[in-house]
Every structure is written in C-alpha cells, then in structure tokens.
Amino acid sequence: MGVLEGKVAVITGAAMGIGRASALCFAREGAAVVVADIDDSGGNDTVDLVRAAGGQASFVHADVAQKSDVDAMVAHAVTTFGGLDLAHNNAGIAAPMALLADYPDDGWDRTIAVMLTGVYLCMKAEIPRMLERGGGAIVNTASGVGLVAYPRQAAYTASKHGVIGLTKVAALDYGSKGIRVNAICPGTAETPMVGTARERDPSIDAHLAALHPIGRIGTAEEIAEAALWLCSPAASFVLGVALPVDGGYVVP
Numbered sequence: 121m122g123v124l125e126g127k128v129a130v131i132t133g134a135a136m137g138i139g140r141a142s143a144l145c146f147a148r149e150g151a152a153v154v155v156a157d158i159d160d161s162g163g164n165d166t167v168d169l170v171r172a173a174g175g176q177a178s179f180v181h182a183d184v185a186q187k188s189d190v191d192a193m194v195a196h197a198v199t200t201f202g203g204l205d206l207a208h209n210n211a212g213i214a215a216p217m218a219l220l221a222d223y224p225d226d227g228w229d230r231t232i233a234v235m236l237t238g239v240y241l242c243m244k245a246e247i248p249r250m251l252e253r254g255g256g257a258i259v260n261t262a263s264g265v266g267l268v269a270y271p272r273q274a275a276y277t278a279s280k281h282g283v284i285g286l287t288k289v290a291a292l293d294y295g296s297k298g299i300r301v302n303a304i305c306p307g308t309a310e311t312p313m314v315g316t317a318r319e320r321d322p323s324i325d326a327h328l329a330a331l332h333p334i335g336r337i338g339t340a341e342e343i344a345e346a347a348l349w350l351c352s353p354a355a356s357f358v359l360g361v362a363l364p365v366d367g368g369y370v371v372p
C-alpha cells in the first residue's frame with residue numbers, strides 16, 4: 121500500500137517538469153491527483169501517464185494567478201475526488217533577467233503574480249478544504265534562489281524568498297490545526313524550463329554543473345521525491361522548513 125493511499129492531492133504546474141514528476145510520484149503512492157496547469161495538452165498528457173501507471177488523476181485548467189481559477193481548481197478536487205488533503209503548489213515561469221534598474225516592470229508583475237501571489241491564492245483556497253478533513257500537508261516550490269540571491273534575477277529571487285516567508289507564516293497559522301506547510305528549494309533540475317535557458321545559452325550546462333557541489337544538475341524526479349516525502353506521514357514532525365534539494369547549491 122502506498123504512503124498516500126486514500127489521499128487527494130492538487131499539484132499546480134503539473135503539465136511538465138517537476139509538477140509532472142510530482143503527479144507521478146504522488147499517484148504511485150496512492151493519491152488521487154488533480155493536475156492543474158494553463159497548458160491543457162501537457163496537463164492531459166500527465167493525466168494519461170498517471171493512468172497508464174495505474175494511478176488516478178484528473179486535469180483542470182487553472183492559472184494560479186487568477187483567484188477564480190484557483191477556487192475552481194480546489195472545487196474540482198472536491199467534486200471529482202471528494203475533498204482535498206495534499207497540495208504541491210509548484211507552477212512557475214522563467215522570469216526575465218536584467219540588472220535591477222533596467223528590470224522590465226511587466227516581467228516583475230507577472231513573475232510576482234504567478235510565483236508569489238499564485239502560492240498565496242492556492243494556500244488560501246486549499247486550507248479551508250483541508251481543515252474540513254481534519255488536516256493535510258502543503259509543499260510549496262521555492263528555489264535555491266529563495267535562500268540566496270542570483271544576479272540579474274530580481275523578480276525570481278524576490279518571489280521565491282517570498283514563497284519561503286509565506287510558507288513559514290502558513291506553518292505557524294495552521295501547524296496546530298493539523299496542516300503541515302513546508303517548502304522545497306530545488307537547485308537546477310533538468311526540466312523544460314532549463315531547456316529554454318539552454319536554447320538561449322548552449323554553454324549553460326558546464327556553468328550549471330559547476331554551481332552544484334555534487335557535480336551535476338538534478339532530475340525532476342529527485343525534486344518530486346522530496347515533495348512527496350514532505351507530504352507523507354514520514355515527515356509528520358516537519359513544519360515550516362525550506363528544504364534545499366539542490367546537490368549542495370546553497371552550501372558554499
């Protein structure tokens with residue numbers, strides 16, 4: 121029997137990358153998974169992959185920056201699978217890179233809307249449904265860049281630092297009510313987001329490997345396994361952490 125048997129999970133940004141790997145991991149452990157994304161085709165492909173592996177999943181189109189979409193996403197979990205126990209708030213975008221004084225304001229606004237306000241809106245909608253079930257667990261995807269800064273990445277760095285702050289507040293507000301809220305801080309993981317960066321700069325691989333003391337970048341599955349652990353009963357005394365899953369990226 122899987123460690124998430126009988127649980128219902130929402131995973132945002134699950135059409136590809138870390139979110140898809142997380143959907144497959146959570147479903148492997150018995151959770152019924154709501155796959156949420158703005159990419160309908162990729163989201164439905166994730167559902168097919170979960171079902172082909174013997175799991176349960178359902179796709180819902182949701183832009184995490186839109187409160188009405190997020191509310192409908194959580195309602196979808198309740199109507200489709202009967203409630204909500206777990207959430208991996210993970211959707212993200214590749215933010216613009218520029219020196220702060222030159223930073224594009226529209227890029228700042230969209231990055232904060234998706235990566236910070238999105239996590240806020242998701243937790244706000246998810247928590248009441250989890251309280252109805254007597255508790256739950258939430259893991260938010262921050263980043264190594266939630267713990268340290270990256271040059272020319274004002275919006276991404278600020279949004280991910282914000283996700284860690286929000287995670288800690290939610291942990292303090294709801295830990296005693298049975299909801300454990302934690303964050304993961306991935307180092308670089310091989311996902312379509314990294315593929316986009318590689319198209320811009322083909323020499324990026326050697327640079328990225330050198331940033332990680334383990335000598336390589338990670339896989340989406342390695343990040344997803346940490347999210348799974350934080351949502352599992354094995355992490356029952358873990359609350360409010362920002363867990364690096366990063367091959368040592370933030371150690372130096």
Ligand SMILES: NC(=O)c1ccc[n+]([C@@H]2O[C@H](COP(=O)([O-])OP(=O)(O)OC[C@H]3O[C@@H](n4cnc5c(N)ncnc54)[C@H](O)[C@@H]3O)[C@@H](O)[C@H]2O)c1
Pocket residue numbers: 132133134135136137138139156157158159162182183184185210211212213234261262263264305306307308309310311312313314
């Ligand atoms: N890959 C890495 O190296 C890395 C490192 C640190 C943190 N992260 C974080 O991990 C998360 C997942 O990244 P990834 O590498 O898997 O990226 P990805 O680009 O492979 O996948 C991101 C997913 O989010 C979806 N998405 C984008 N905007 C959305 C929105 N407004 N509403 C709903 N879904 C939306 C995309 O359609 C896509 O399916 C992000 O929060 C990212 O910042 C990634």
